Amino acid sequence: MSLPFYEAAGNEISLFEHAWKNQLPVLIKGPTGVGKTRFVAYMAAKLNLPLYTVACHDDLTAGDLVGRHLIGDGSTYWSDGPMTRAVREGGICYLDEVVEARKDTTVVIHPLADHRRVLPIDRTGELLHAPDSFMLVVSYNPGYQNFMKGMKPSTRQRFVSLRFDFPGVAREESVLRGETGCDEMTARRLVSIGGALRALKDVDLEEVASTRLLVYAAILIRDGFDPVEACRAALVESLTDDIEVAEALMEVVMATFGK
DSSP states (O other), rough: OOOOOOOOOSHHHHHHHHHHHHOOOOEEETTTSSSSHHHHHHHHHHHHEEEEEEOOTTOOOHHHHEEEEEEEEEEEEEEEOOOHHHHHHHHHHETGGGGGGGGGGGGHHHHHTTHHHHHHEEETTTEEOOOTTTTEEEEEEEGGOOOSOOOHHHHHHHHHEEEEOOHHHHHHHHEEEHHHHOOOHHHHHHHHHHHHHHHSSSSOOOSSSOOHHHHHHHHHHHHTHHHHHIIIIIOOOOOHHHHHHHHHHHHHHHHOOOO
């Protein structure tokens, strides 16, 4: 299994390995596009474990994670969900943006995330005991938390936690070069734009420019696309639908890439 590109920010690789060896679940929190999902994919490959990733959403239920009975060829059969497959195979189950899932998912998350390490499957009467290699990993963006969609302390305190944030200038430049193969000057300019967009105070944005969006822009530029238009498509139009706000963001781009 080849390792996807990942550049460590601190001791997160070692911490993850120690948590896995000791059958501890991990919670990763941080803004959108800073490498949470890539980090989990990297660790799964590094540990040579199957990875089941679930993008959580408002309609995701415990049944979606565990599995359900389906009808086919005139009969009913059981189909494992991603969490059940990860437990059976001793892999990693990664619940991305876990706070978006419906509250009933806690009935399957809690017994897997504490000393019991079991997955009850009510519809089949099974009680699966997770093997030593199984690991539960969840993530969420604290910036989107509100009263209705916060993580309950009873859930959060079952996990070893990692905090991800936007990388520093040197590391973000290195990430862009390593991920896309772009030249040093392009990486430097894009990181400068990203930093300037994140520092804007008078512009109303739901999210600031992520490293992921800078990577998209770098890929377009590396492939020969005009740098200004690459930034418009990958950064500005991805951050806002407001024409006036977009014009303000483009001023930042033009200050770096404008002719």
